[in-house]
Amino acid sequence: SSDWKLTANDIPLAGLSGLAGKEWITxxxxxxxxLAYYKAGKxxxxxxNLNSELYQPLEQKVHYYKKVFKTPAFNETDNVILSFDGVxxxxxxxx
Numbered sequence: 001s002s003d004w005k006l007t008a009n010d011i012p013l014a015g016l017s018g019l020a021g022k023e024w025i026t027x028x029x030x031x032x033x034x035l036a037y038y039k040a041g042k043x044x045x046x047x048x049n050l051n052s053e054l055y056q057p058l059e060q061k062v063h064y065y066k067k068v069f070k071t072p073a074f075n076e077t078d079n080v081i082l083s084f085d086g087v088x089x090x091x092x093x094x095x
Contacts, residue, residue, distance in 0.1 A: 003068075004029040006036050008061035016094050019064060033063050 005024040013019065027036035034055050037043045044051045074080055084091075 005066045006033070006063060007066075008033075008058070008063050010061060012062050012092075013064070019066075022064075024066070027065070029065065029067075033058055 004027050006027045007019065007022040007024045009018065009022070025036065025040040025042065027040070034043075034046060037055070037058065038046060043054050046052050046055055071080070082093075082095075
């Protein structure tokens with residue numbers, strides 16, 4: 001769905017406070033970071049001319065996604081599963 005937000009940082013952050021004041025773009029998830037920047041109008045079409053070179057700095061960034069969601073009612077004996085549509089090879093979660 002497209003109610004996810006994406007931002008990037010040069011280094012990994014220790015906590016949520018490091019995300020304050022960041023510019024967030026609306027993205028679809030699952031999806032590639034590169035495609036998200038293109039669809040948001042932040043970078044030009046990647047397959048024209050030498051535009052792909054403009055995407056290379058994204059590989060050196062740490063990307064953060066956020067989404068607001070409602071939790072269903074549950075009690076301490078219930079099992080709750082948090083499912084993601086896609087995680088690349090590593091993830092750190094803050095709830």
